[in-house]
Amino acid sequence: MPRLALYALAVCVLAVAAAVVSFARGSWLGIVWILLLGVASNIAWYYVRKAKNDKAAEQGSAA
Numbered sequence: 001m002p003r004l005a006l007y008a009l010a011v012c013v014l015a016v017a018a019a020v021v022s023f024a025r026g027s028w029l030g031i032v033w034i035l036l037l038g039v040a041s042n043i044a045w046y047y048v049r050k051a052k053n054d055k056a057a058e059q060g061s062a063a
Helices: 005-022 030-062
Strands: none
Touching: 005 030
8 A cells, every 4th residue: 555545544533533522522623524534535536546557557567
């Protein structure tokens, strides 16, 4: 898995934890953490797909 995808996945985990803590304390700030979670998960998904497509293109051109 690409390094940037791992970083984005770490941000996802931290955003979930922050959202849970925010909502448990009764703060509506958790909504911001949920939005950050959505952006970070899309970034992680993008880099995973990009690495997969790059690998497939590299194997296709080598054959």
